[in-house]
Amino acid sequence: RGPRKAEPVVTKLNCSLEELFNGATKRMKVTRQRLQADGSTLRPEEKLLEIHVKPGWKAGTRITFENEGDQAPGVVPADIVFVIAEKHHPRFTREGNDLVVKARVTLLQALTTHTQSVRTLDDRTLSVACNEVLSPGYEKRVRGEGMPISKAPGTRGDLVLRFEVVFPSHIPEDKRDLLRRALPA
Amino acid sequence: RGPRKAEPVVTKLNCSLEELFNGATKRMKVTRQRLQADGSTLRPEEKLLEIHVKPGWKAGTRITFENEGDQAPGVVPADIVFVIAEKHHPRFTREGNDLVVKARVTLLQALTTHTQSVRTLDDRTLSVACNEVLSPGYEKRVRGEGMPISKAPGTRGDLVLRFEVVFPSHIPEDKRDLLRRALPA
Incomplete structure (x- = not known):
């Protein structure tokens, strides 16, 4: 067996009906622990993940960024997963x-x-x-x-x-x- | 600790809305194992249990007949429980x-x-x-x-x-x- 992989980090991504209609680019800033060059020190790092919402996507659509979660020695970092949710629309x-x-x-x-x-x-x-x-x-x-x-x-x-x-x-x-x-x- | 008591036997008792409106007497025949006089032989016996449904009883009302279930040596017989359910009414x-x-x-x-x-x-x-x-x-x-x-x-x-x-x-x-x-x- 290879190294253990951490559980995915799942986050809701709220989209308006207009965004789901027209398509949109959503940028999500994530902060995660990253191993430094010495192979043992951890330091928080920010990263901007870009999600290209396609016209017609539905609530529940999942977008996965592989291995973008926290690092730790001897562990494969978690995936970061965004799940589309639909905002209430007035009309x-x-x-x-x-x-x-x-x-x-x-x-x-x-x-x-x-x-x-x-x-x-x-x-x-x-x-x-x-x-x-x-x-x-x-x-x-x-x-x-x-x-x-x-x-x-x-x-x-x-x-x-x-x-x-x-x-x-x-x-x-x-x-x-x-x-x-x-x-x- | 006293002798072990068996789990209650739960049975649905379907009543029409007319029965729940007017009240009714329902007779339910149960067959259960009963210990004979020798204290060890078991024999199935029938018993008629009478349930007096009161006007206004609702679905979920429970009627318990204590110790009327199967007998066995060294065990307190189960309770027999009827739970009122309401039949569909056309009007x-x-x-x-x-x-x-x-x-x-x-x-x-x-x-x-x-x-x-x-x-x-x-x-x-x-x-x-x-x-x-x-x-x-x-x-x-x-x-x-x-x-x-x-x-x-x-x-x-x-x-x-x-x-x-x-x-x-x-x-x-x-x-x-x-x-x-x-x-x-």
């Missing part, structure tokens, strides 16, 4: 390769016509025309406007609008007859 | 002391008036008048029509109607103006 949640956005509409919009604006992660504004009935929980997919798929560069998941319908809190008595004429029993 | 789900029933209404019913009939676990029919707007997920409570509370005999939880609103799949063009006159933008 989108990611479901696999899809981006899900909640769309709140009034009941009238849900029943007549509605155009939903969505600001994308790369700062465009999509206008999604909805002429169908938007029942609560209804999902409308916009193909190819989701996250990049890292294993198939150039392809993307979908953007999913998930509708929430805000009901009026009260319907005045004199409006009810109009509703009876407009809606099936 | 109600129990949430603590409340009974929850899904009520599906049409959009027109949700926006105008609606009387929801509910058949109770003790086979009465409640008529619950709903004159408020029933938005999706809205809950209406009927006090004291839930499960009995076993620790406070004579008191009961609530019946909760949880509304699901079924939207029409399509609104004809010529009805939309009626909706615009009836509903806030």
Whole structure:
């Protein structure tokens, strides 16, 4: 058996959804014990590790820097491992390769016509025309406007609008007859 | 130290929501090894154990029959333990002391008036008048029509109607103006 290898040092690497969408370079400073030229003295040294986050990487993706951990006499230094984590995003949640956005509409919009604006992660504004009935929980997919798929560069998941319908809190008595004429029993 | 006691024998006792509502007597036949008069021969014997399920008992309630398990020379027989489990019910789900029933209404019913009939676990029919707007997920409570509370005999939880609103799949063009006159933008 060769020399003992120390346990890997695992660190979470928080990325915004924008970084995972566009790709990014993250620099992480690590401080580790390094053996000096005499072969026995240890001294802390800093090193900058560079991580090239590819578009479409998911939470849980692991990036390993071999043998970059603490040195010690007679031991193979540990690997340093970064694990991608996804920061909370104010507008989108990611479901696999899809981006899900909640769309709140009034009941009238849900029943007549509605155009939903969505600001994308790369700062465009999509206008999604909805002429169908938007029942609560209804999902409308916009193909190819989701996250990049890292294993198939150039392809993307979908953007999913998930509708929430805000009901009026009260319907005045004199409006009810109009509703009876407009809606099936 | 006294003689060793065998591990308890734990058995699930499935009860319907009606049994947990009304109370019930459950008879469970157990077969266990019993020492004969000679003090060494073992012979299987059947026994009928009677469990008096009290109104309001919950899943997880344990009923212990001490020393009713297998006998053996020099060993204290195991306890037999029954643990209440709740069978799935076609109409109600129990949430603590409340009974929850899904009520599906049409959009027109949700926006105008609606009387929801509910058949109770003790086979009465409640008529619950709903004159408020029933938005999706809205809950209406009927006090004291839930499960009995076993620790406070004579008191009961609530019946909760949880509304699901079924939207029409399509609104004809010529009805939309009626909706615009009836509903806030």
